[in-house]
Amino acid sequence: MSSGTSKRLDGRTAIVTGAGQGVGEGMARRLAAEGANVVIAARRSDTGEPVAQAIRDLGGSALCIETNVSLRESVAACVTQTVEHFGGLEIMVHNAFRGGLPHRLEDADLDRHWKHMSRTGVWAVMFCGQAAYPHLQAAGERGRFILITSPSGIEGSANIPLYSPAKAAERAMAKSLAREWGPEGITVNCIAPVAASPALINAFAQSPALQAAIEARTPLGRVGDIEADIGSVALFLASDDSSYVTGQTIVCDGGSFLGL
Amino acid sequence: MPRVGTIEVTIDGIGRLADDLRASSMTAECATTIVVAEISAEPIRFTDLTDDDFDAAWEQPMRHAIVSFQAAHRAGHQRIIAIVPTIAMSGAPRLAHVAATAEAIRLLVKSAARQWGADGITVNCIAVSPSLFGISPEAVGAVSLAPPALASAGSLANDIIPLIALLAGAGAHHLTGSTLTADGGVWMAP
Numbered sequence: 001m002s003s004g005t006s007k008r009l010d011g012r013t014a015i016v017t018g019a020g021q022g023v024g025e026g027m028a029r030r031l032a033a034e035g036a037n038v039v040i041a042a043r044r045s046d047t048g049e050p051v052a053q054a055i056r057d058l059g060g061s062a063l064c065i066e067t068n069v070s071l072r073e074s075v076a077a078c079v080t081q082t083v084e085h086f087g088g089l090e091i092m093v094h095n096a097f098r099g100g101l102p103h104r105l106e107d108a109d110l111d112r113h114w115k116h117m118s119r120t121g122v123w124a125v126m127f128c129g130q131a132a133y134p135h136l137q138a139a140g141e142r143g144r145f146i147l148i149t150s151p152s153g154i155e156g157s158a159n160i161p162l163y164s165p166a167k168a169a170e171r172a173m174a175k176s177l178a179r180e181w182g183p184e185g186i187t188v189n190c191i192a193p194v195a196a197s198p199a200l201i202n203a204f205a206q207s208p209a210l211q212a213a214i215e216a217r218t219p220l221g222r223v224g225d226i227e228a229d230i231g232s233v234a235l236f237l238a239s240d241d242s243s244y245v246t247g248q249t250i251v252c253d254g255g256s257f258l259g260l
Numbered sequence: 261m262p263r264v265g266t267i268e269v270t271i272d273g274i275g276r277l278a279d280d281l282r283a284s285s286m287t288a289e290c291a292t293t294i295v296v297a298e299i300s301a302e303p304i305r306f307t308d309l310t311d312d313d314f315d316a317a318w319e320q321p322m323r324h325a326i327v328s329f330q331a332a333h334r335a336g337h338q339r340i341i342a343i344v345p346t347i348a349m350s351g352a353p354r355l356a357h358v359a360a361t362a363e364a365i366r367l368l369v370k371s372a373a374r375q376w377g378a379d380g381i382t383v384n385c386i387a388v389s390p391s392l393f394g395i396s397p398e399a400v401g402a403v404s405l406a407p408p409a410l411a412s413a414g415s416l417a418n419d420i421i422p423l424i425a426l427l428a429g430a431g432a433h434h435l436t437g438s439t440l441t442a443d444g445g446v447w448m449a450p
Contacts, residue, residue: 072311105375106333110323118319122360126306126314133307156370156437164371165322165364172363175351179401180306247351259450 007035008239012142013086015039015078017069017128018096020047022197023148026226027093027234032060034235037086041067041078043096061086069096069124070116072131079131089135091238094128094170095148097121100199105161117166125173136186143186146237147174149249151192151257167192171249178247187246189237194253195224219255265289269428270337272328274298277343277392280416288428292339293332295325297365299345301394303354317357325365329372333381339428340383342369343420345390346447349439350403355395366439373437382436384427388420389413389443409445 014031018024020042032038032055040055040062042048048064055062063085067078082089099117108114129145136143152160153167171190178188194200194214200223204211215221224230233252236242251257269286271278273296281294298321304313325342332340347355348362366385373383390400391413414420423440426432441447 105326105372106330108326108330110326114323114326118322122318122364123314126309126357130307130309153367156367156374158371158374161368161371161375162326164367168367169318169360169364172348172351172359173356176347176353176356176359177306177351179351180353180356 008235008241010035012090012238013037013039013082013088014091014093014238015041015082015089015132016093016095017041017067017124020044020051022199023193023195023226023230024093024095025051026195026231027095028062029055029227030231030235031091031238032062033058034239036091036238037061037063039078039082040064041069041096043068069094069127070098070119072127075124075127076131079135083135088139089132090139090142091144091146092128092132092136093146093148093234093238094125096124097148099166100160100163102159103161108162114162117162121166122169122173125170129177136181137184141185141243142240143184144238145174145177145181145186145188146234147171147188147190149190149192151194151251151253154192154249154251155257155259174249175247182246187237187242189242189246190249191230191233191237192249192251192253192257193224193230193233194218194256195226195230197226214256217256218253222254224252224254265429267291269294269424270332270335271296272331276394277416284417284421286421286424288339288425289430290339290428291335291337292341292428293328293335293337294424295328295332295340295342295365297321297342297344297362297393298324299362299393299395300358303399304357305354306356309357314357318361321361322364325368329368333376338381339432340369340372340381341424341427342366342385344385344387345393345395346387346441346443347390347395347400348387349449350400350447352390352400355399358395369439370437377436382427382432384436385439386420386423386427387439387441387443387447389446392416392420403447412444414442414444
């Protein structure tokens, strides 16, 4: 628990990919509010820098680094720059993801519907994990690798069928890495959120019935907040409070998926 | 080998398990495609994985699996069955690249089941002992505090093919999106 002026992540550094908006932004804000130096790893600085500035305006520590997670060298450069700037890296959060266009599976085109999801979702787990590993290893029991997956990666999707395999792969990699890196004290976990990201808000604007349907099937009766709801779970997984939790997926969706 | 029906079963995949299935000359009651996950059995430390390793273990097998599902749909098959190792669910150290592919195919099954159910197509998965894919028990390590419920990891002929016959039968018309775990009671999590 926090006491006095000490915060749960004081002195630690986190990279959050895809933090220029949505769930990534919410997690970055929450981690920064608890004292972490946060790197906003965004594909474009025109989305990432305002998030970093907003954190700094609140007294936090943040740096925006343009990062394309689908490129190994870009991720490696982000990690190198982070360590040079802040002196270390304890928490790597891979959230960035591109894709998710609705499609029929029988008509899906591998380049249009699969390539970007595979690259930004699954390949990027390898790029982020490999680049961060030496620093997470140095951090020992404070080392954290957090992946953002989806309830669709557990139950499948009728609307975006190829989204589910990409997100499921991330969960399987998290379990494997939890077992591989556990002896070094590094924990690896997933969050499967449903939150009011820009994409979902846009979908609601186009289809108000969708929002009503999601809220109706959610026991808590609302869509999650990117910072208060999802960011708080990320904070738990990033903090010492979760030091004995690894290889798990926390489904943070108001209770709409109860399958685990 | 079971000749429950008269329709030849299409086997899609490479490797010994797929070859052994082809050699069984299975027939079934329903037009069926079996997609055997193309699994690399070689453990590699995560930090040592190269882009070529990952392309071979993840990207190409996934692309092949998606195309195989599409071909089965195009052929009008009523049953699609994927076979994966249980490390899809358990994960395994130094096998993150393999577990990713296996679990992704298991979820491809669920998505396909959701979309194609209205077409009268059922899509299911059988998760088998990793040893049937050539992955040693030592590589997988312990995945439960409890010992295996059954003594054997299972054999294709005695333990897996009968399950395929079940899923490929007319009686399985209301079973879709499921995973039958047939590893002798090693992995019992949901």
